Amino acid sequence: MRSSHLAVAIVAVLSGLGVGRASAQDTVKIGVVIPMTGTSAAVGREIEAGTKLYMAQHGDTVAGKKIQLIIRDDASVPDNAKRLAQELIVNDHVSFLGAGLTPSAMSMAPLSAQGKVATVVMVSGTSVVTERSPYYVRTSFTLGQQSGIIADWAIKNGSKKAVAILSDWAPGAEAGKVFAQHFAQAGGQVLETLKVPLANPDFAPFLQRAADLHPDTLFVFVPAGQAGPFARQFAERGLDKSGIKLVGPGDIVDDDDLPGTGDTLLGVVTAGIYSAAHPSALNKQYVDAYQKMTGHRANFISVGGYDGMHLIYAALEKTGGKTDADAVVAAMKGMAWESPRGPISIDPRTRDIVQNVYIRKVQTVSGAPWAVEFETFPNVKDPLKEASPK
Numbered sequence: 001m002r003s004s005h006l007a008v009a010i011v012a013v014l015s016g017l018g019v020g021r022a023s024a025q026d027t028v029k030i031g032v033v034i035p036m037t038g039t040s041a042a043v044g045r046e047i048e049a050g051t052k053l054y055m056a057q058h059g060d061t062v063a064g065k066k067i068q069l070i071i072r073d074d075a076s077v078p079d080n081a082k083r084l085a086q087e088l089i090v091n092d093h094v095s096f097l098g099a100g101l102t103p104s105a106m107s108m109a110p111l112s113a114q115g116k117v118a119t120v121v122m123v124s125g126t127s128v129v130t131e132r133s134p135y136y137v138r139t140s141f142t143l144g145q146q147s148g149i150i151a152d153w154a155i156k157n158g159s160k161k162a163v164a165i166l167s168d169w170a171p172g173a174e175a176g177k178v179f180a181q182h183f184a185q186a187g188g189q190v191l192e193t194l195k196v197p198l199a200n201p202d203f204a205p206f207l208q209r210a211a212d213l214h215p216d217t218l219f220v221f222v223p224a225g226q227a228g229p230f231a232r233q234f235a236e237r238g239l240d241k242s243g244i245k246l247v248g249p250g251d252i253v254d255d256d257d258l259p260g261t262g263d264t265l266l267g268v269v270t271a272g273i274y275s276a277a278h279p280s281a282l283n284k285q286y287v288d289a290y291q292k293m294t295g296h297r298a299n300f301i302s303v304g305g306y307d308g309m310h311l312i313y314a315a316l317e318k319t320g321g322k323t324d325a326d327a328v329v330a331a332m333k334g335m336a337w338e339s340p341r342g343p344i345s346i347d348p349r350t351r352d353i354v355q356n357v358y359i360r361k362v363q364t365v366s367g368a369p370w371a372v373e374f375e376t377f378p379n380v381k382d383p384l385k386e387a388s389p390k
């Protein structure tokens with residue numbers, strides 16, 4: 001009996017010292033706060049798949065540390081995101097956070113800033129988000145990055161009068177603002193801007209109003225997960241046959257929804273950061289592996305998660321496994337690598353992503369609609385940060 005008591009005591013002491021199984025010091029925890037339920041659940045599913053696929057391909061050990069991914073469901077509610085981030089920092093002792101949708105990323109920012117936790121912004125497309133914490137680094141995109149380029153393209157291809165239909169929240173406002181600036185500057189006219197509620201949108205009355213204004217071009221931003229319902233209502237109103245050109249950032253031809261849209265979006269031209277049809281060896285491998293793992297086509301949200309994990313892995317390699325937020329963020333600044341979307345890097349000044357923006361046209365390839373790239377704008381920065389440098 002005495003010896004077994006001794007053994008228990010020794011085990012207790014050793015585990016207290018961090019000896020034995022993978023100890024707290026040998027494990028790096030990454031807490032990702034995303035919507036796994038509710039109206040934006042598709043976004044959470046895609047980020048979870050992207051992060052897990054990266055780990056499946058690259059293993060769960062970096063610089064001698066065991067990587068542990070923790071996914072928390074905020075159901076798109078910013079107060080939940082804040083509470084979950086706090087619990088991840090205080091109870092789980094995460095070394096990294098992953099942030100999702102704009103409102104949640106905004107509410108988590110003070111915790112990242114004050115708690116000094118390096119945070120990868122994997123979904124949000126709103127410019128200002130990365131300015132809310134010095135430890136925020138983005139692997140997603142901004143709406144401005146895409147919306148100015150598509151405005152210029154539309155004007156060059158004959159557009160003169162546009163109506164904008166925008167999902168009514170921060171990324172929609174930015175998409176509309178940058179589109180309108182470029183469109184007006186190039187001599188076009190935005191006849192009207194229509195704002196559609198974010199949750200459970202009914203596009204029909206807005207599409208009717210847009211049609212009544214007789215524009216030659218419709219600029220539309222809806223977030224990931226709403227391209228399918230939008231396309232259905234667009235076709236129900238006969239707008240796919242009206243001769244009005246539909247353009248937008250990549251979100252309206254989201255690859256997660258595109259296979260289910262039939263002929264509705266054929267010919268639609270967008271400026272986007274990722275297409276599953278991107279013709280690179282790395283992307284073909286990514287799309288195949290993603291399809292095998294999830295049964296879905298990889299989309300622009302998923303690469304934000306996949307590349308977010310790469311950024312964390314590469315930073316840990318560079319710091320030799322140190323997770324101190326200042327060291328990690330310094331390591332991330334200026335980092336450049338090949339993503340399934342093409343070459344990307346982290347702007348050392350803004351901690352925002354620099355990436356190619358592609359002009360793509362929806363075409364039928366092997367019996368299904370795909371956004372086929374035909375022009376590339378290389379190394380595009382967030383235009384709103386370039387306009388007002390801080």
Ligand code: PHB
Pocket residue numbers: 100101102103123124125126171222223224251
């Ligand atoms: C965002 O959270 O800013 C966001 C989410 C989904 C999108 C675009 C922007 O498709």
